[in-house]
Structures are given as C-alpha cells and as structure tokens.
Amino acid sequence: MADQPFLRMENIHKRFGNVVASAGATIDVRQGEIYALLGENGAGKSVLMNILCGVLTPNSGEIVFRGAPLRLGSPSEAIRHRIGMVHQHFMLVPNLTVVENYLLGKESPFAVLTGLKEAAARIRALSDHYGLDVRPEAYIRDLSVGERQRVEILKVLFHGIDLLVLDEPTAVLTPQETNRLLDLLRVLVADGKTVIFISHKLDEVMRVSDRVSVMRDGKVVFTTDTKSTNPRELARMMVGRDVLMDLPTKAATPGRTVLAVENLHCNNDIGLPAVRGVSFEVRAGEIVGVAGVSGNGQSELALALAGLIPATEGAIKLNGENIRGLSPGEIGRRAMAHIPEDRHKLAIVLPLPLTENVILQRYNQAPFAKGGLLAPEAIARHTRDLLQRFKVKAGGVDSPIQTLSGGNQQKLVVARELARRPDFLLISQLTRGIDIGAMEFVMQEILKQRELGKAILLISTELEELFALSDRILVIYEGRIVGEMPPDRNRLDEIGLLMAGNAPAGGAVRPPLDEARL
Amino acid sequence: MQNVVHLSFAVTTVAAAWRLATPIVFAAIGETISERAGVINIGVEGIMLLGAFTGFATVFATQDLWFGFAAAIGAGLLAGLLFAFFSITIKANQIVVGAALNLLGLGLTSFLFRTYFVSTGQGVQIAPALDIPILSDIPYIGPAFFRQNALVYSTVLVVVAARFLLRRTAFGLTLRAVGEHPKAVDVAGLSVSLYRYCAVLIGSALAAVGGAYLTLAHANQFVEAMTSGRGFIALAVVVFARWSPVGAFFVSLLFGLFYALQLVLQAEPNLGVPYQALQALPYVVTIIALVVVRNRTDAPSMLGVPYRKA
Ligand SMILES: Nc1ncnc2c1ncn2[C@@H]1O[C@H](COP(=O)(O)OP(=O)(O)OP(=O)(O)O)[C@@H](O)[C@H]1O
Ligand SMILES: [Mg+2]
Numbered sequence: 145m146a147d148q149p150f151l152r153m154e155n156i157h158k159r160f161g162n163v164v165a166s167a168g169a170t171i172d173v174r175q176g177e178i179y180a181l182l183g184e185n186g187a188g189k190s191v192l193m194n195i196l197c198g199v200l201t202p203n204s205g206e207i208v209f210r211g212a213p214l215r216l217g218s219p220s221e222a223i224r225h226r227i228g229m230v231h232q233h234f235m236l237v238p239n240l241t242v243v244e245n246y247l248l249g250k251e252s253p254f255a256v257l258t259g260l261k262e263a264a265a266r267i268r269a270l271s272d273h274y275g276l277d278v279r280p281e282a283y284i285r286d287l288s289v290g291e292r293q294r295v296e297i298l299k300v301l302f303h304g305i306d307l308l309v310l311d312e313p314t315a316v317l318t319p320q321e322t323n324r325l326l327d328l329l330r331v332l333v334a335d336g337k338t339v340i341f342i343s344h345k346l347d348e349v350m351r352v353s354d355r356v357s358v359m360r361d362g363k364v365v366f367t368t369d370t371k372s373t374n375p376r377e378l379a380r381m382m383v384g385r386d387v388l389m390d391l392p393t394k395a396a397t398p399g400r401t402v403l404a405v406e407n408l409h410c411n412n413d414i415g416l417p418a419v420r421g422v423s424f425e426v427r428a429g430e431i432v433g434v435a436g437v438s439g440n441g442q443s444e445l446a447l448a449l450a451g452l453i454p455a456t457e458g459a460i461k462l463n464g465e466n467i468r469g470l471s472p473g474e475i476g477r478r479a480m481a482h483i484p485e486d487r488h489k490l491a492i493v494l495p496l497p498l499t500e501n502v503i504l505q506r507y508n509q510a511p512f513a514k515g516g517l518l519a520p521e522a523i524a525r526h527t528r529d530l531l532q533r534f535k536v537k538a539g540g541v542d543s544p545i546q547t548l549s550g551g552n553q554q555k556l557v558v559a560r561e562l563a564r565r566p567d568f569l570l571i572s573q574l575t576r577g578i579d580i581g582a583m584e585f586v587m588q589e590i591l592k593q594r595e596l597g598k599a600i601l602l603i604s605t606e607l608e609e610l611f612a613l614s615d616r617i618l619v620i621y622e623g624r625i626v627g628e629m630p631p632d633r634n635r636l637d638e639i640g641l642l643m644a645g646n647a648p649a650g651g652a653v654r655p656p657l658d659e660a661r662l
Numbered sequence: 663m664q665n666v667v668h669l670s671f672a673v674t675t676v677a678a679a680w681r682l683a684t685p686i687v688f689a690a691i692g693e694t695i696s697e698r699a700g701v702i703n704i705g706v707e708g709i710m711l712l713g714a715f716t717g718f719a720t721v722f723a724t725q726d727l728w729f730g731f732a733a734a735i736g737a738g739l740l741a742g743l744l745f746a747f748f749s750i751t752i753k754a755n756q757i758v759v760g761a762a763l764n765l766l767g768l769g770l771t772s773f774l775f776r777t778y779f780v781s782t783g784q785g786v787q788i789a790p791a792l793d794i795p796i797l798s799d800i801p802y803i804g805p806a807f808f809r810q811n812a813l814v815y816s817t818v819l820v821v822v823a824a825r826f827l828l829r830r831t832a833f834g835l836t837l838r839a840v841g842e843h844p845k846a847v848d849v850a851g852l853s854v855s856l857y858r859y860c861a862v863l864i865g866s867a868l869a870a871v872g873g874a875y876l877t878l879a880h881a882n883q884f885v886e887a888m889t890s891g892r893g894f895i896a897l898a899v900v901v902f903a904r905w906s907p908v909g910a911f912f913v914s915l916l917f918g919l920f921y922a923l924q925l926v927l928q929a930e931p932n933l934g935v936p937y938q939a940l941q942a943l944p945y946v947v948t949i950i951a952l953v954v955v956r957n958r959t960d961a962p963s964m965l966g967v968p969y970r971k972a
Contacts, residue, residue: 199849218851219850219851220849220850221851223851235843235846235849237838237839237842237846237847239838240835240839244835245846247832248846248852249836249850249851249852251832252832253831253832254831254833255831255832256830257830257831257835
C-alpha cells in the first residue's frame with residue numbers, strides 16, 4: 145500500500161487542433177503532501193490539472209486515484225471523488241452571496257432554499273477553523289481578489305475534498321495574502337488533505353512544497369524532493385538554460401520631464417477617495433516604481449492616468465500637455481502605452497483572434513489600414529513578428545486569444561504595448577502570470593525601453609520586480625505618496641514600514657510633496 | 663361634491679390602469695425570468711399574438727374559457743420551444759430569432775384570422791368579473807378594484823410566485839447564476855441549456871397568457887396585430903424595473919396608467935389634441951423611460967450571449 149501512489153496520471157495526451165498541450169505527461173502524487181508543478185508559459189500545467197479535475201477530457205492516458213482508475217466527465221464528478229480545483233479564473237457568480245454560490249448545484253432544483261442558514265453556519269465554522277475570514281452573506285461582487293480566492297478555497301473545503309488543486313493561486317495576491325495562503329496550505333496538509341499547486345514563483349515553491357515537478361512542452365521533465373533542489377536548478381530545468389535572476393543595472397540618466405502629476409485626486413468605484421493628492425514626475429530614461437500594499441490607491445492611480453476613471457482634482461501633464469479629462473483613446477494617441485493590471489477586462493478581447501487584439505488601438509492607422517480598409521497581410525505579419533520576438537506560444541495568428549495560456553496572453557500584451565513606441569509607459573503588475581524565463585526577457589525589454597529614453601511608471605505589489613527595475617521607488621499608502629526610496633535591498637525594512645503606514649524614524653525619507661494639503 | 667367626483671375619477675383610472683397593465687405584467691414577468699437566465703427574447707410581441715389568437719379560436723370552437731387559456735399556453739410553449747431551439751441549441755443570434763418570431767406571430771395569426779374568422783365577426787364569451795366579497799363593497803374603491811376578472815387579480819400571484827421562484831428556490835438560484843456566470847453553473851455540474859430552456863418556456867407561456875387576456879378578458883374579439891406593441895413595452899418594462907419581478911409589476915402599472923389616461927383624455931371633448939397623439943402616449947413614455955434609465959449595470963452580464971462549452 146505504501147508504494148501505491150495516492151494519485152497517478154500516466155501518459156496523458158491532449159491536443160487542441162494542431163497544438164499539443166499535453167504530450168504524455170506523467171505525475172505521481174502522494175497522500176498528504178504539497179506537490180508543486182512548475183513550467184514555462186504554455187507548458188501544459190493548467191491543461192493537465194483541468195484534465196485531473198474533469199474540466200477537460202484527455203485524448204489518451206490514464207488516471208489512477210486511490211488505486212482505482214478514474215474517468216471523469218465533468219468537474220462535479222471530480223468533486224464526488226473528492227477532487228476540487230481553484231481555477232486561475234474564479235468560478236464564482238458575482239451577483240450571488242457566498243452561501244448561494246456554495247449551494248449552486250447542490251440542492252434539487254425543486255427544493256425551496258431552506259438550508260441557507262445551516263449552510264451559512266457550516267461555512268462560518270469552517271472559516272473560523274481555518275482562519276479564513278469568509279462572511280457567508282457577503283456578495284461576491286463586493287469582495288477583493290484575495291477574499292474571492294479564500295471564498296473559492298473554502299468552497300472546495302465545504303464540498304469536502306481530499307485533493308485540492310490550485311492553479312497559480314498567488315499570481316493575484318499581495319505578499320501578505322500570499323503568506324497567509326501558504327500557511328493555510330500547511331494547515332490543510334496537517335488536516336490530511338493533499339495539495340497540488342502551480343506557481344511561477346520559485347521562492348514559494350521552495351518554501352511550501354514537499355516535492356516538485358517541472359513540465360516542458362507538455363511533458364514532465366524533472367521531479368524531485370524540494371529539499372534536495374534549489375531555485376537555480378529548477379529555473380534551469382524549466383527554461384533549459386541558466387536564468388539570470390539579477391539583471392545588469394546601469395545608473396539611469398534621466399532627461400526631460402515626460403509625465404508630471406500634480407496633486408491628483410480620484411475616487412474608487414464606490415465613490416470614496418482613493419488617490420488623495422499625489423504629485424510626482426517621471427523623466428525620460430528613468431523607471432519610477434510605485435510600491436504599496438494593494439488597495440492603497442495604486443490601481444486607481446493607474447486608471448486615472450490612463451483616462452479610464454475621472455480625476456476629481458489636479459493635473460496630469462504628458463509632454464507638457466494636460467491630459468486630464470481626455471478619453472483613453474486620445475491619451476493613447478499622445479504616446480502613452482498602458483499595460484493594465486486586469487488583463488481580461490482592459491487589455492484584450494478574449495474571443496477575438498490574436499491579430500485583432502494586436503491592433504486594437506491602431507486598427508485605423510497605417511500600415512494596418514489602407515484607404516479605410518484593413519490590411520490583413522500587414523496585420524498578420526506584425527502579429528507573427530511580435531509572437532516571434534516575445535516567444536509567445538500560440539496556435540496561429542487567427543486563433544482566439546483565449547486559447548493562449550495566461551502567461552502567453554500577458555507576453556503578447558507587453559509586446560503590443562512596446563510596439564506602439566510610446567514616450568511614456570504605464571505598467572501595472574508587469575510580470576503577473578509569466579514564467580521566470582519570460583520574466584527575465586520582459587524585464588530586459590523594459591530596461592531597453594529605458595535606454596531608449598522612455599519614461600516608465602511601474603506599479604507593482606511585487607517588491608522583487610520593483611527592486612530589479614526601478615531607479616527610484618515611491619511608496620503609496622492610503623492614496624498618498626508617503627516616501628521615496630532608492631531600490632536598495634538593504635533598506636527593505638524601511639520600505640516595508642512605509643508600506644504599512646509607519647514613517648521610519650530619522651530623516652531618511654523625503655517628506656511627501658503634498659503634505660501642505662493634509 | 664367636486665372632491666368626490668375627482669376621487670372616484672382617480673380611483674377608476676387607477677383600477678383601469680391595473681386592467682390595462684395586466685397583459686404587460688404577464689409578458690414582463692415572463693421576460694424577466696427569461697432574461698435573468700441570460701436569454702433576451704424580443705419575440706414576446708409575436709408570442710402574445712399567437713396566445714391571443716389561439717385562445718380566441720379555441721374558445722370560439724369549444725365555448726370553454728379554460729380550454730382557451732390552456733391552448734394559448736400550449737401555443738406559447740411551442741413558440742418558446744422554437745425560439746429556444748434556435749437561440750440555445752443552435753446558438754443563433756437571439757435578437758434575430760426573436761425578430762423572426764415576431765414576424766411569424768403577426769403573419770400566422772393574420773393569415774389564419776382572415777382565412778377562418780374575418781367574415782364571422784362574432785365575439786366569444788369572456789372571463790367574467792369576480793366580485794371579492796366585503797372588499798368589493800368598500801365605497802368608491804371596492805367596485806373599481808375588486809370587481810375584476812380573475813386574470814387581473816392573478817397578476818399579484820404571478821409576481822409573488824416569480825419573486826419566490828427567483829429568490830427562494832434552488833431553481834431560481836441556478837437561473838440567476840446562468841445569466842451571470844454560466845461557466846460556474848456548468849462547472850457545478852448543471853446543464854446551462856436546460857435551465858435556459860426552462861426560463862424561455864416559462865417566459866413564453868406567460869407572454870401567451872398575456873396575449874390571451876386581450877381576446878378572452880379585455881375584448882371578446884381577435885383583431886389583427888391587436889397587441890399593438892405591448893410586447894415591446896414589456897421589454898422596456900423589464901429594463902426599467904431592473905430585472906426585478908416586483909419592479910416589473912409596478913412599472914407595468916405605470917404604463918397601464920398611461921393607457922388609461924390616454925383613454926380618459928380621448929373622451930374629453932374639448933381638449934384640442936388629435937386622438938392619435940394621445941394614443942401614442944404610452945409609447946412616447948416608453949422611449950423617454952428607456953432614455954432616462956441608462957444605468958444598465960443590473961443587467962445579467964451574459965444577457966444575449968449564447969453559452970459555449972470550452
Ligand atoms: N482551449 C484551448 N484551445 C486551444 N489551445 C489551448 C486551449 N487551452 C490551452 N491551449 C494551449 O495548450 C498549451 C498549454 O496551455 P496551458 O494553459 O496548460 O499552459 P500553462 O502551463 O498553464 O501556462 P501558463 O503558465 O502561462 O498558465 C498552450 O500552448 C495553450 O495555448
Ligand atoms: Mg496556466
């Protein structure tokens with residue numbers, strides 16, 4: 145019984161048209177362990193896990209779970225076998241409450257919902273047990289991303305599963321939330337559950353997993369105990385070469401001011417002040433980072449700069465011209481490129497082909513349009529060019545962008561925005577969902593943009609990303625810039641304190657520009 | 663004395679509004695259920711006509727009101743099935759299928775009416791007024807409000823039932839989820855199509871009853887195109903009421919009020935406004951309402967979008 149694995153997926157094949165997503169992948173998972181799955185974007189991790197959880201059916205291959213072969217036709221069958229998944233994109237209905245979401249499909253359709261109270265009580269008990277802070281009566285639409293994820297995890301626990309699969313659970317979390325999640329995974333394992341999780345963040349994998357496998361091109365190429373490996377080796381296994389974790393940095397030589405933000409105010413989506421008097425400049429040839437715990441106004445700051453939400457006060461000057469009040473399109477044409485935080489909502493149109501996504505902002509400009517008509521060859525050529533340069537793994541230029549893996553979608557967005565040759569680049573969560581090989585590449589591209597004299601504002605909750613790229617880091621807290629720091633890893637503590645709203649003792653920090661207004 | 667006349671005038675107008683709103687309430691509640699599941703059926707007008715004609719023809723032949731309404735519901739279900747097949751199974755554009763259904767309803771009922779009934783000119787027996795004991799004896803209010811036919815009263819039941827269905831049953835819960843995030847329903851192991859079929863069928867049955875009301879309770883005759891846009895008004899009501907059944911009831915009443923007002927004003931001899939202008943009143947109000955209510959954030963987010971499995 146001891147060498148009978150808890151779960152074995154053997155020789156799994158899955159094709160989508162001419163794209164081979166899984167080419168004979170095999171994994172063994174032991175009961176009660178945390179098993180990490182690594183791999184480049186498009187390696188087939190999500191597909192393999194979707195097969196395990198009944199979302200996709202393999203073309204061939206075998207799954208043995210608890211010693212019995214497993215054939216799943218649907219996710220609900222998987223749940224009946226006590227296998228549950230937290231998807232990369234959440235499966236929660238926004239206009240229903242937490243309990244209602246949990247009961248979806250659990251009661252006979254003719255039943256009057258009498259069990260709501262009981263279910264709510266059970267949810268509350270489970271939530272307390274795992275310290276999850278989930279309120280059963282809350283509407284999903286009112287919850288933050290981190291909260292939604294806890295709701296998803298609790299949903300799976302509520303249904304009573306033994307094997308939990310998490311697909312890039314930390315991609316959208318703040319460092320604090322990530323720590324909380326990793327602790328939770330440990331508690332779950334202590335409770336006898338088994339966890340499989342996918343991540344691009346090697347430090348998380350090193351910290352929390354018992355064993356780790358690396359996938360490449362639809363196959364598992366390497367499996368080991370986490371204890372006996374290191375991030376360097378894992379990275380090499382993923383990418384097939386050494387990954388430079390530290391980028392060579394030259395000191396910036398800032399030129400003229402490209403973006404000047406003066407006393408900017410704006411509200412969040414429920415009308416409360418989110419950005420409260422922010423002033424800063426970004427000059428040509430420098431990368432300015434914005435650090436902060438998410439929810440401190442950085443999302444709204446980005447949206448306001450891009451013209452997607454109105455600023456209630458202040459000025460945004462791009463190349464000397466006040467762009468406040470202009471439409472996103474007009475701002476885009478004034479040489480601002482934007483890589484937004486919410487890729488699916490603001491950057492791409494999922495059902496449209498790659499080609500059309502690539503020319504979204506420039507469909508009516510040469511060379512993509514000639515005499516009012518689209519020029520398909522030029523568009524396809526440009527798309528192919530971007531795919532090649534950014535090593536985006538895709539079926540063809542005409543396939544819908546939703547068939548790309550998450551990281552490949554992000555790479556294409558970055559490629560598209562850089563190709564617009566902007567003066568000013570507004571970037572939120574640059575590396576969200578992309579693998580470390582691609583991360584290194586994308587970061588180098590951004591540095592190249594700096595060398596070309598572009599002004600870059602980099603908003604991120606990932607300190608690593610900020611330290612690697614920024615020339616200086618602004619810290620945002622409760623809608624205000626509370627300090628400016630050099631990207632000095634030795635002063636991590638100071639930044640941490642600033643992000644938490646504590647001004648460190650001593651005069652190390654420049655007083656905020658907007659202090660007069662407080 | 664003057665005050666009493668005003669009061670009784672107001673009371674009868676409101677009561678008339680309720681009567682005139684009844685077909686719209688049925689259609690709007692039905693459409694609310696369908697749209698909550700993410701299916702927009704603009705064929706309500708056509709389905710109402712089919713219900714009106716089928717009800718009329720059946721009662722003409724059988725002299726039985728119950729048969730009449732049952733047949734109308736049957737016609738509504740058939741039309742709903744047709745709509746559902748094309749828009750859900752075949753995944754055709756819902757607006758196009760709905761428009762086709764409107765043409766079918768108009769064409770088919772006009773054709774059959776001209777072929778079989780136009781020369782007879784005979785009416786049918788209609789649903790009788792039912793006095794509600796005690797209540798109907800209240801001065802002024804009683805006779806106006808509580809001497810109506812059963813369908814008018816039943817609008818209240820339909821609203822309560824729809825609200826209960828959507829809010830308090832597992833079926834309704836799933837229905838709402840289907841209109842908002844069908845994939846989540848699919849992943850939960852339920853059939854999105856099945857729920858959408860059910861929603862469409864409930865919606866079209868109710869629309870057909872609304873239509874039958876016109877021939878079997880309101881008038882005693884079928885007239886070509888007699889729904890005269892009520893189905894479209896019901897569509898507007900759904901938006902205006904933000905996809906809430908209770909809201910749909912009151913908004914329908916509001917539209918009923920404009921129908922009633924229009925009738926009252928037409929009877930006013932020295933108003934100096936052409937009656938056609940007055941007849942346009944409910945429709946003008948519809949347009950104004952739709953312009954004013956621009957906030958569509960309550961709309962089910964997958965409204966009109968066919969669901970495709972991955
Ligand atoms: N529905 C689909 N249709 C066509 N191709 C698909 C589909 N789903 C996935 N693929 C392809 O299968 C391959 C593997 O995708 P998968 O989503 O498993 O990658 P991944 O390892 O999860 O990558 P990432 O780290 O970027 O999320 C990709 O090349 C992707 O484009
Ligand atoms: Mg993935």
